[in-house]
Amino acid sequence: MKIEIVSAAFNPWEQLQAYEQTLTIPRSKWGAVANFVGTMRDYNVGDTVKSMLLEYYPGMTEKYLQTISERALTQWDILDTLIIHRVGQVQPGDTLVLVAAWAGHRAPALEACRFLIEELKSRAPFWKKETLEQGSRWVENHTAI
Amino acid sequence: MTIVVKFFGSLREEIGKSEVKLTAEQPLTVAQVWAQACDEAPLHHHIWTAVNMTYVDQNTLVQDGDEVAFFPPVTGGSDEN
Numbered sequence: 001m002k003i004e005i006v007s008a009a010f011n012p013w014e015q016l017q018a019y020e021q022t023l024t025i026p027r028s029k030w031g032a033v034a035n036f037v038g039t040m041r042d043y044n045v046g047d048t049v050k051s052m053l054l055e056y057y058p059g060m061t062e063k064y065l066q067t068i069s070e071r072a073l074t075q076w077d078i079l080d081t082l083i084i085h086r087v088g089q090v091q092p093g094d095t096l097v098l099v100a101a102w103a104g105h106r107a108p109a110l111e112a113c114r115f116l117i118e119e120l121k122s123r124a125p126f127w128k129k130e131t132l133e134q135g136s137r138w139v140e141n142h143t144a145i
Numbered sequence: 146m147t148i149v150v151k152f153f154g155s156l157r158e159e160i161g162k163s164e165v166k167l168t169a170e171q172p173l174t175v176a177q178v179w180a181q182a183c184d185e186a187p188l189h190h191h192i193w194t195a196v197n198m199t200y201v202d203q204n205t206l207v208q209d210g211d212e213v214a215f216f217p218p219v220t221g222g223s224d225e226n
Binding site: 055059060064124125126128138139140 | 214
């Protein structure tokens with residue numbers, strides 16, 4: 001299990017591959033790796049978004065992500081999980097989040113991955129402030145799934 | 146007793162500070178901590194609260210040395226996909 005908050009741009013595919021290298025469970029036991037990668041868009045509710053500040057609660061955010069990872073490992077028959085989340089100033093096209101779950105079969109891998117990203121989205125302490133063409137605003141509501 | 150109070154997101158900007166330290170004679174609820182830290186401003190129901198980095202409700206009792214945080218509903222970093 002790995003949780004990481006990063007303040008610089010990261011390549012999710014490199015991170016996924018690098019973490020796989022550290023797994024002690026042999027590849028022949030996995031069967032399935034489900035992952036989700038979230039990327040910053042350049043628009044939101046009809047406006048062009050130039051950049052965004054991602055604020056978090058150092059300590060609590062990691063603790064919450066650890067809690068949901070442990071829940072996923074208990075609730076589903078999965079082997080391991082990975083969450084990497086970007087914070088700070090981000091630009092459209094930047095990767096914001098990577099979530100992955102390894103399992104023997106696809107159903108638990110997909111379900112655990114979905115659980116992690118939805119829990120992260122709805123309960124993990126992150127806040128977004130968008131910079132628009134004119135001014136800036138805090139994002140107050142979730143947009144569509 | 147001493148309590149550290151933190152504010153995040155838009156609430157931090159509205160209040161104009163990210164952290165304050167409070168002293169109190171006796172245990173306070175989260176709502177009482179808010180009142181003392183924010184000059185009796187109303188604590189809206191939609192504000193999320195945490196003690197020692199765990200979500201709690203506004204009636205939770207705060208102990209000496211605790212860290213209390215107030216913030217707007219979270220908006221994640223990944224909800225747009």
